[in-house]
Amino acid sequence: MDDVSDGPDLRHSGSMDLARMRLDYTEHGIDEAELHEDPLEQWRRWVRDAVDAELTEPNAMVVATVDDGVPRTRTVLAKGVAPDGIDFYTNYTSQKGKALGKRGPVSATFVWLALQRQITMVGTAHRVSDAESDAYFELRPREAQLGAWASEQSHEIESREVLNVRFAEFDQRFGDRVPRPPHWGGYRIIPDEMEFWQGRPNRLHDRIRYLHHGDTWSRTRLSP
Ligand SMILES: Cc1cc2nc3c(=O)[nH]c(=O)nc-3n(C[C@H](O)[C@H](O)[C@H](O)COP(=O)(O)O)c2cc1C
Numbered sequence: 001m002d003d004v005s006d007g008p009d010l011r012h013s014g015s016m017d018l019a020r021m022r023l024d025y026t027e028h029g030i031d032e033a034e035l036h037e038d039p040l041e042q043w044r045r046w047v048r049d050a051v052d053a054e055l056t057e058p059n060a061m062v063v064a065t066v067d068d069g070v071p072r073t074r075t076v077l078a079k080g081v082a083p084d085g086i087d088f089y090t091n092y093t094s095q096k097g098k099a100l101g102k103r104g105p106v107s108a109t110f111v112w113l114a115l116q117r118q119i120t121m122v123g124t125a126h127r128v129s130d131a132e133s134d135a136y137f138e139l140r141p142r143e144a145q146l147g148a149w150a151s152e153q154s155h156e157i158e159s160r161e162v163l164n165v166r167f168a169e170f171d172q173r174f175g176d177r178v179p180r181p182p183h184w185g186g187y188r189i190i191p192d193e194m195e196f197w198q199g200r201p202n203r204l205h206d207r208i209r210y211l212h213h214g215d216t217w218s219r220t221r222l223s224p
Pocket of ligand 1: 057074
């Protein structure tokens with residue numbers, strides 16, 4: 001075992017007393033009768049609650065991919081919801097883009113700590129159509145559009161200066177209309193499983209899992 005005695009003991013270090021930090025979750029419960037039968041519609045309601053609560057980046061999710069057996073996670077922003085899934089945008093040549101390719105297995109987690117809520121999902125990410133990626137790219141401010149050209153996401157670069165120079169070059173090259181880079185676009189996470197978690201008192205949390213079967217979803221309660 002590693003000798004950890006040299007480092008700070010984070011279990012008992014003043015205001016960082018992690019072992020004794022404890023919140024009792026009393027905000028809400030999950031009333032199964034009120035849950036929507038479609039988990040994507042239920043997801044929409046919980047995002048709406050996070051927006052209404054004015055949480056920072058209420059649409060942020062942590063997306064996990066697997067590449068050659070190595071799991072990797074990172075945060076992205078949900079930018080749309082379709083009847084069958086949730087969209088995010090990225091660089092197709094990034095680490096996650098390479099792991100997913102045109103379609104690949106994915107898992108994602110939304111957490112809203114202030115609401116004591118989490119949604120997790122497992123499914124497949126598919127590239128959205130070029131038309132859908134174009135439509136979202138058009139909505140981005142010009143600087144964000146240029147950023148998508150300037151950044152070879154997840155590739156090593158020598159310095160920040162390299163990025164600034166590339167940004168300036170693309171700024172010069174394009175006029176008012178910046179086209180979408182061919183290596184940049186959306187993925188739709190199409191879940192086959194979604195779980196809604198709500199913190200409850202005494203660690204007896206609510207967990208409701210939806211499973212997809214053909215055109216319908218079944219719903220069960222899991223022990224916390
Ligand atoms: C709050 C937040 C939002 C982010 N949103 C995105 C996003 O929508 N798309 C994206 O490609 N990266 C986004 N990132 C950056 C990613 O977390 C990540 O660093 C980047 O996509 C490279 O990931 P990869 O090397 O695993 O492909 C965001 C990061 C944070 C912290």
